[in-house]
Amino acid sequence: MNRAERAQMAMMLEVSAYPKPGNVDRCHDCPDTRLEHFLASTILARPAFDAAERTGGRVGSLIRKAVQLTNGHSGGNTHFGAFILLIPLVLGGDTEGARKVVAATDVEDAVEFYAAFGLTSVRMGESEDLDVNDPASVAAIRERGMTLADIMAYSAPRDMVAREWTNGFALTRRCADLLHAHGCGREAIVAAFLDLLASEPDTFIAKKHGMETAERTMRCAAEVLNGARDLRDFDAECVSAGINPGSIADITIAGIYVALGEGWQWDC
């Protein structure tokens, strides 16, 4: 399995695993986004991963390419966060290589990333002045000489996916370690996902519902792990409240990609 295929397999395995509280999974659609949307994006992203693996290329334009390829369906942005992690991982091979990709980003990567961002409906935090719909933001990026790594550092306090770029892909690495520890296949993915959810407030939840809700979700996941709460009940509660841990799903995809490269078995 080459790197591009590993990235696609990681996207497919993450969305197929269940039950994953609150998220689209094999047994649950969101009102506007269905399983098929996630799997269509998995198929259609291939040329961006192929380009990253075969020809190298710039991380900013490759993220933009992945978003463009997967933007054609009605399910909205299914994998923007996942691409932010997978593109440097495919370019660099593993977390070590991805760190070097991050360190080498420049202002053009930042400008391309902003163009990609503008294609999505991902919300920025209210405090952020670099509005992707504001042409002045691109001018500001150029004026300040901000690289894409600088942009991620700017977003890191409010966005755990961006934070991966600043901390050497620490949660991605932890997710891969959890997968190895939990054994093979679907059950290990669900277990690793829950471990992350029980230990980190999901910043996608925080942006949508506030940090208090993200922290409450984290405590509920911990209660599932210690047996005080039923997993399927927790899933149903998240779904009815519209709480979906999308950032931890993105990190889980990146963790599966890394683990597959280290011999972790999806098929058991």
Next chain:
Amino acid sequence: MNRAERAQMAMMLEVSAYPKPGNVDRCHDCPDTRLEHFLASTILARPAFDAAERTGGRVGSLIRKAVQLTNGHSGGNTHFGAFILLIPLVLGGDTEGARKVVAATDVEDAVEFYAAFGLTSVRMGESEDLDVNDPASVAAIRERGMTLADIMAYSAPRDMVAREWTNGFALTRRCADLLHAHGCGREAIVAAFLDLLASEPDTFIAKKHGMETAERTMRCAAEVLNGARDLRDFDAECVSAGINPGSIADITIAGIYVALGEGWQWDC
């Protein structure tokens, strides 16, 4: 969406649609074959479809390539029948083009196809003397000058996928028409699948359980359509009896491929 992507989308949409009586679908795994196996084959078959679209090539060796690419997991042969239909469709573009591909097959295509067959655990009918595990079969093919179209004609009375090669992809065409008639998305796929199941005995069921069981399954599907039988009950009955209409699933994949090329909408 190019042809290769359409082929992959068709494979993904077919297995994601539910409930499809007896088959692996979004909500049901078979003991040895799970949703992830079907989706992994969907991802990993891409280079065979790309080669068919971009470079043309021989239909026999491309079917062999698709089987080789998707043979690495424990889920067994998930899409052999689908590849027999999709490879000529991707090579030729549509059913008209696929007919020309079939008409142009030669002895080397037949030999390559036998090599592909040998990689799978697909069973042949008892009456068949061209045993894929018997080297004498390849010698016999060469001696008789049988093309791959001849091989398919030989299997057609017992195999509805092979029969598509002999009748100009008639059921594939009918499935595409049914999809157009039923509207868009997942529900149309389930409806078209049931229409086919209610009108044709599935030869995969016939090989495994006998023609009587295939015909009884057909009558049960017709009862679902006229309201005399509940779809989910029928699904449960098929699952518990190990009855899976695998050949009609293959034809449904081919029908989705054709319909997508004619503007049918999977996303609604």
